[in-house]
Amino acid sequence: MIYLFTCLYLCSCKNRNYITYYNKVNEIDSIYRMKNDTLIAIKKFKRVFRNFEPRNDERMEEYENYIKFSDKYNKNFGGKKSLYKLIPLVAPYWKFKREDTDFFKLYKKYGIDSITVERKVVEWKNSLNKQLIDSFKIAFIRDQAKDSITGQQSLKNFRKNAALLKWTLTNYGYPSMQKIGLETDDGVFMPMLIYLNHMAQIEDYEYFKTKLLNYVKSGDLPPRDYVEMVERHVQVNHLKPVYGVKSTDEEIIKDSVNINYNRKLIGLQSLKVRRKITKEFLKNNSKKK
Template structure:
């Protein structure tokens, strides 16, 4: 009898171990975009700081096998991978990869369509500008019209000035918080791949600004916890999430967490913790990010 019970426990234990490893592998199987962002940051430094573009290409290729690519602001990792690969005659997937890039740049199309090098690259692989424009139009049609209309109203409301106080209204922020909660429950995070960045009527809808105002109301703690899931899923860029947290820190005169709204003195005083926190959410160290920003601004000023 005892030996039977012992054998039963051994079998149960075996299945529990298998279950644990299955759950762990599911969590790590291409779903943790914080890991993705940290990999991008590491690869970015290989070509930006070490001038080793060929190694960066190999690492990018491996990364994009495991994750659907993003093309984050000022990093443009997927676009850089394609451009570098083309420059060094490395296979990046040709037309298939170029078509995959279009939805990632489509939210910024008003500016991107002025990039003549972008169209030259597509033409080189047999994709003309008319086809590119058609793909952007298809992307626009794929957006969630109900959400776009709801957030168009929310962004207009967000910027409205109270006639009595001359300030933006906390009640409006609360209404927008209710919309965001409803959206998370019914559609997930309202990313640019769901609502775009600007409506046809020209209403600008940057979620970074929207989240900034979530730091000023009672629902902040809910969003602080809940939205980390969407950073991990790749729907919410870390920088947008950090904007909300640091706004709360700033309003309440708390110790900096990520340092994006802090003075140089505050950052230097606690740089080890700040950089650790930044890595935990998928951001570069503060010093590296500052250098990237300087380079970005310099490159854009020379284009004008």
């Protein structure tokens, strides 16, 4: 019976629209970031994570913050089980995260030593799809290659990479960081945001615009990466801004209502809130250096 309920829960989580998740997380983020009401935020976070498998936005760090806040106020967040669940979410950034001494202190408090954390990161790394990593490593190197005559990146290479992405979507689904990581063992940086940016410049753009939206909804593709592709297409073709990611301040002021409406439809915060988050993120990172 327990097994049946577990299966039903996992299936229901998979079928949920993560745009709803992102919008709920955005609202909660504002509760503690803007209103400083951490206890209410903890309650709301807990409700969200009961219904959705957590994500951990690079700048909002919603699941990690939920755990930290809960620990600070002696609220139950799930203990070791939740801490172990967090590790794969931060593992793509492990080169930087492992320098966070407070992170290890939190784990130690709940009986998980640094050796165990490191082992879990290795297990995560070993779980990645080696075939896809090798394929996308080549694709990212090709993506950055410049034409010997024009000195520009090659549309021909972008088209080759589009073919790889199509094949991957058909055979493996979206190549998220939980499938290919963020950086190879030999240092090839593989941010899909940049990869998708270049899909906006070729004939397959409309296909990807439609197809990839499904992966935003499934929680495999962060809204920010999808929006980057759409806005790059807008920029290249001199169209009206949709999400305002690459817009000038003047363009945003003219159409801020529509831009913020579109951003919510895809699961992004308003431009004003996102700028505040980015400012705090950069400030905190500069302190760590």
